[in-house]
Amino acid sequence: MNNLIYPTYFPNIAHFWAIVNSDSICFEVSDNYQKQSFRNRTEIYGANGKLALTVPVSYSQKNRQLYKDVKIANDESWQLQHLKSLQSAYSMSPFFEFYIDDLMPLFENHYDYILDFNLKCYDLLSDSLQLNRTSKHTSIFEIKPSENKDFRHLVKRNSKVQSFQPYTQVFTEKHGFISNLSILDLLFNEGPNAELYLKRQELEII
Template sequence: MSSLLHLTYFPNVAHMAVMLKNNDCFIEAHDTYLKQTYRNRTCIYAANGKLQLNIPVIHSQNNRQLYKDVVIKSEENWQINHLKSLESAYRKSPFFEYYIDDILVLFEMEAQNLFSFNLKCLEVIFECLQLPYNFKFTERFEHHPKEIEDFRSLVYCKKEVQQNFDSYTQVFEDKQGFIGNLSILDLIFNEGPNTVNYLKALRVKK
């Protein structure tokens, strides 16, 4: 069966596992933008534990603003700050040097539209994992889509995935222990080529 997901900033592990579940995955392209979601944020494992990286956006007074129309605040140095945070968190990880050049381009490009930027991030991740990139986009918004597995609820920050994630070695786990379902970057920098096997073995609960 096909899967339906929201597009997020460097998807977390659960998001990516759903994307790899089958070759017929749809990205919601007609949703209304809401705050407190992973649309503009991702979480990494820093020296002091879980660290949230947020992309600053221009909020419209219109509560019906579409996600695909959301503009990123260009005057803030968020790309530089996010890159510094990633370097601080993962420079000692086994595969940081192997992948960082591919990911670096995302923090050097001009990012104006949130949806487009997140889409580019997803493309780069699939290139790093050497996976085919063939997503489809919804043609309209449906609250209760039929004949498709709806995983759009994974976008909400306050609704964490209730399941156990198999542990893997993380840079700072000796301080905080294992933290599951972080940004896909955490898994890539720590597990490298084994990332795909880890994702395919994971069965995500809605």
């Protein structure tokens, strides 16, 4: 099965469920950029509950831009801020120290475009999860894809994903289990067991 998804910032668990349960991945890169989505946003588990991390972008709704043409607003020190947030949230998780060095290029290197940055996120996460999936990019935008199963709706922040099984999170005792956070939450808490966890899940979307 070939699944069609958007490249997003540290994709949530539903995105990686679609990746793991596929033979190959096709990334949608031929669409117009839309605000208020996971294209430039990820959600982690902080000390006070769910915490959103947003990559600032230079974008105007009045002048439509292709996703691939949207630039990151690098005048803000967002990379340092996001890294500090991850350290605060996950430094006590079982596998944080094991994986964080592999992800450091995302916080240390300069990226001009959000799409390029998100694709680099996917590459590094795939290496960390030891996933072996071929991937390709779209060349045209199709409302109804002819060759791939469409999971592009997962990019919407109001897509409700249910039925993920609980796993131990750093702040579970304070706020309970929070489902479908960034794949980083699963990776830092479950480590090498993350892929097996993803394969066991059944996905329900509202």
